[in-house]
Amino acid sequence: MIQAQQHPSLDSRKAVPSEEFFRILVPPEEVEGQASLFEDWQLGIVFLSQGRFVSGVTFNYDLLHHRLLVLVDEKEYTLDPIAVDSVLVSNRSQVLINPIIIEGAETESLLLKVYDSPRLSLFRHTVATTEEEQEKTTSTTRLVYEHAGEIPVELEPSYFLLNKMTREFREIQGKIKEVKKWEQGDKVVDFIKNQQLDLKEESDLIKAVAFSDQLMVEGK
Numbered sequence: 001m002i003q004a005q006q007h008p009s010l011d012s013r014k015a016v017p018s019e020e021f022f023r024i025l026v027p028p029e030e031v032e033g034q035a036s037l038f039e040d041w042q043l044g045i046v047f048l049s050q051g052r053f054v055s056g057v058t059f060n061y062d063l064l065h066h067r068l069l070v071l072v073d074e075k076e077y078t079l080d081p082i083a084v085d086s087v088l089v090s091n092r093s094q095v096l097i098n099p100i101i102i103e104g105a106e107t108e109s110l111l112l113k114v115y116d117s118p119r120l121s122l123f124r125h126t127v128a129t130t131e132e133e134q135e136k137t138t139s140t141t142r143l144v145y146e147h148a149g150e151i152p153v154e155l156e157p158s159y160f161l162l163n164k165m166t167r168e169f170r171e172i173q174g175k176i177k178e179v180k181k182w183e184q185g186d187k188v189v190d191f192i193k194n195q196q197l198d199l200k201e202e203s204d205l206i207k208a209v210a211f212s213d214q215l216m217v218e219g220k
Contacts, residue, residue, distance in 0.1 A: 009051055010045070010053065011051070014050075014051045014052045014053055015052075015053060015054070015055070016048065016052050016053060016054040017054075018054060018056070020054075021046070021054040021057075022072060022077075024079065024083070025070055025072070025077035025078065025079055026077060026078055026079075027075075027076070027077060027078070028067065028069065028076055028077065028078040029078075031062075031064075031065055034062050034064060034065070034153075035062065035063040035064040035128035035153045035155060036060045036061065036062060036063070036069075037060060037061040037062075037063055037110075037112065037126065038060050038061070041058050041059065041060055041071055042058070042059055042060060042089050043056065043057070043058055044057055044087050044088050044089045045057065045087065045088040046059065046068075046070075046079070046084060046087050047084070047085040047086045047087065047088070048083060048084065048085060049083065049085060051085075057070060057087075058070065058071040058072075059071065059087060061087075061110065063110070063126055063127070063128035063155070064128040064129075064130070064153055066110070067079075067080075068084055068087070110125070110126075111123040111124065111125050111160065112124045112125075112126070114202065114206060115206050115209050115210065117213050118164065119163070119164055119165055119213055119216045119217070120161065120162065120163060120164065120209055120212065120213045120216070121161070121162040121164065122160075122161055122172075122205070122206060122209045123159065123160045123161075123162070124157050124158075124159055124202065125157065125158045125159070125160060126155055126156065126157045126158075127155070127156045127157075127158070128153055128154070128155055128156075129153070129154050129156070130153055130154075157202070158171060158172075158173070159171070159172040159174075159202075159205060160172065161182075161209065163183070165216070172199070172205065174198075174199040174200040174205070175199070176189055176192065176199070179192065179199070179208065182212055183216060183219075184212070184215045184216075184219065187215055188208060188211055188212045188215070191208065191211045192204075192208050195207065
């Protein structure tokens, strides 16, 4: 079963004053290691329950501990993801927290929309895990490879494509045989081969999705 929310509304009557929003922020607990969704802090709009929102929020997301980080006066705070409907990033894409339910996936799955049109949306789902310490044993001593600073974290992205025309929502695993199942998939495959695209690279995958989107427009 797939449930997808509609694009949030920016009705000014639903705007939350900054001082009210700041009251529900709490200092983050100290944790070992952190894996941020974005390399830098982002400016966006945080949508809360019942369509309420607060604009001008500087934020990031810790993938390892599933927490939204908010920066206020150079100090970090957190906001329970359960209280967040979504976050609009710089008016161009959305970080979606719990609005799309994927059968078999964890409920805290977070999807970042990296391509969007009236017909197709492409999402990135990034899983952060801590790497296990590598051990080496010899006849005389046992060595454990340790990392300085934060614990090592591995980021594994996967991608999902939503066809808004058919409501079909499927995972893309970077394989040509999957693309053949798309609408006019054979033409998309030819485009991928001619452009020498690597579907495991996000930028190339976006090009393939954009070409598929263009074919859908031309096919009308």
